[in-house]
Amino acid sequence: MSEHDAAAEVLVAVTLREPGEPVSATAIREALALHLDHSVSPTAPGASGDLLVPVMREELTAAIEALLELDATHVMLTAFCLAGPRVGRSPRVQAGLAVEEVMAVPNGPLVRLRIVLPADDPSYQSITPLVPAAQWDEREARDLHGVTPVGHPDPRPLVIHDAGTTPASAAAPASSSAATPASADAAVPSPYAPPPAAPAAPEPTVPPTTAPTVPDVAPYRAFVAHGDGVYQLPVGPIHAGVIEPGHFRFSAVGESVLYLDARLFYAHRGIERMVEGRPFAGALPVIERACGVCTVTHATAYSRAVEELTGTVPPARAQMGRVLLAEMERLYNHVGDLGNICAGVGFNYGISRLGFQKERLLRLNERLTGHRYLMGVVAPGGLRLELDERGLVGLGSLVTDIEHEVRATVRHIVRSEGVMNRLHTTGILTNAEARRLGALGVAARASGQACDLRIDRPTDGYREIQVASVGASSGDVAARFHVRAQEVGVSAAIVADLAGRIPDGEISVPLGREPRSGEVALAGAEGPRGASWIWLMAGPKGTVARLHLRSASFANWPIVAAVVPGNIVPDFPLINKSFELCYACTDR
């Protein structure tokens, strides 16, 4: 028993942070110039200090190699149409498609490498061989925007499930990429057209013969292993329990998994298209509801992106309030996730005790904001609602009490041989794999990766507080369990500290200037599952021209599938629960 306690101590003693030299924009420019054999002229840094570097499409891989030498990591890849937004009834001009690969240089700025692709040949050299973390980004951009990553190792569709039919959000770019710009009218849907009347669901009744088809997309076929005694085990998308939809195709010999092919996007609602053309404030409720449990994370990332576009600085009270809310969100998620790991091994004591504490946290949320899942509080410009005074009174001591209860329960769980035997050495994500595949959040930290936006790129109130970094090195389910348990303590301490000393004053300021049409801002927020990023392009009159949400779950899903082979089939639910990813904000 004491052996496990000792192991837990060792796990958290691993130091994650290595302070490094700051990397300036000039250094990045020089590195890029060296690889591209010509000088690059990034535009002036944006409000968040990010560098926009337009490169030729043939140069993209060279530019990425230059950034990789600076230890840059993949943040997101997004595609968008270069046509100006339609104004009134005037014809739309389509100039082509653009792809932006965003990479983060450690201790340096974010770099946005932008390539422009002609509408009649929207192809470019795939970057996945160089940056495996971009594997799903590129497939998604291909499915939804019609750009073609040539040489992608996995050319199967990702978002589109049935060849011949397309999701609501894919129809427009797919067909418009082949259409001539001159024929722009209602018959050629525009990516910037107002959202369709019922954009929520894919249209299953469209006959395949008349439906628009996406070019260069082969019918989906699950990757499976073959051989003597190898069998396939299809699971989902309808499960025995009431959980989100996902299809998992196991190739197994006996109980040992040889390969796992995960197929998601059954919950694709096209919400990125849904918000196009909406005013900034109107898009927020949709973004908040990308999933139910990362509300504050997504709302904060979106609000920060809008604030950067408009040059708005939220007041101090709102900045601290956001930190408080983000930590409350992390607390209820982490406590619930610890309980879910217990559910993965059927340990009823942990399930019920931690479920009880999660419920207490949700009720605190309700008292604080009127909403158990904290929706409708964070907004561009600050906070939309004043935090409830009665909710703030005693919040610190209540959260501390809950943290004590959680810690006591975790101590019991760790002392149960049966539980820890299942958690140790199960679902190992090595440090190298975590880095290669771009793991985020708890999954990365449990594998010894320093990866926490609150520390690496602090925003809002995080600039003024110290967030203790937590980590582990073994990368197994037990490591993710311990990291979560330790982070509950860190978050509870932050809440207890802040609850009594949120600065007085305004909670919100009006948005500043109106952004130019086509201006882009990028903002991230560290949520319970890792960093979620919002890429936001302004349209005319303070509207959203295009928005891309890359959630932490989107980043980590391919990693779950990669970690499972080598484990046994009945351990998959446990591994899955140790990552505890959302389907909804992956599928969007």
Add this chain to the structure above:
Amino acid sequence: MELTATATSVFLIALQLSVFVAFAPFVAATIRKTKARLQGRRGPGITQPYRDLIKWWGKAPLESSAAGPVARYAPAVVLGSIVAAAVLVPWVASREPLPGTADLIVVVGLFAAARFALALAALDTGSAFGGMGSSRDVALSALAEPGLMLALAGTAVAAGSSNLATISAFGIVSGVGLLGPAHLLAAVAFGIVVVAETGHHPFDNPDTHLELTMVHEGMLLESSGRALATLLFASELKLVVLAALFSAAFLPFGAATEIAAGPIALGLLVGLVKILAVAQVLAIIDSMLAKSRFFALPDLLGLASLLALTGLAIQVLLP
């Protein structure tokens, strides 16, 4: 005399079967209730398993398109085997309800027949989970069977007969002297097997919705309506019969030794208490232990076999 014997048999069979059948869902309900209480929940009411069974019984089963006659008739075979075993085990009295049939090997064989039919049915539905559940269940029971046989063999050697009524009567006559080391080792081994056979922690999680971890539940995933009601009732009944078997072989005290109103009533009461006690122990184990890694389970079942073998060796070498 002939008539009395027949009347006694009919009476015992009727009594035992009606009590078992009426009682089995109640036992399942008490397990759920205890677990809920231990988790700080109120849990479903005591009548819930009855209502579930009635609800499902009223629905026509929806059959998988791959399923054939095996899947259709297997539930009847499963329930039939368990009911047959229920009739054979001496419970209220240390006298077999059907004279000359209560051989322990027959009882074990009937359980095996039920499991065989269920595994075949699960394979027949063509669902991956059915095949996976069957494979796991057969693997586990292949390992549990030696423990079960050896544990019962120990008592049979002690009593000098493999007839459960004789074993039970021998136990009552021996009194406290029965509880020697050999007997206790066999009882523990049998207890481990009962946990495995009834699908409780650490072998299986009866409450799970995680289809990939299922053993017994996996085999039932494709069942619905009347077939599901039959199979669930069979597994509820199986628990009661196993508890009765445990009581007959290892803890026969309280069972009636003569057919008279007083002893029978006492035997009934003590018998019910023993079954409920076994159920509560299972509920507590479920709440205390996590489900084991699948590949660790052979060790536990091997331990059961080893304990039973040690008990048997003591029985034979140091009678």
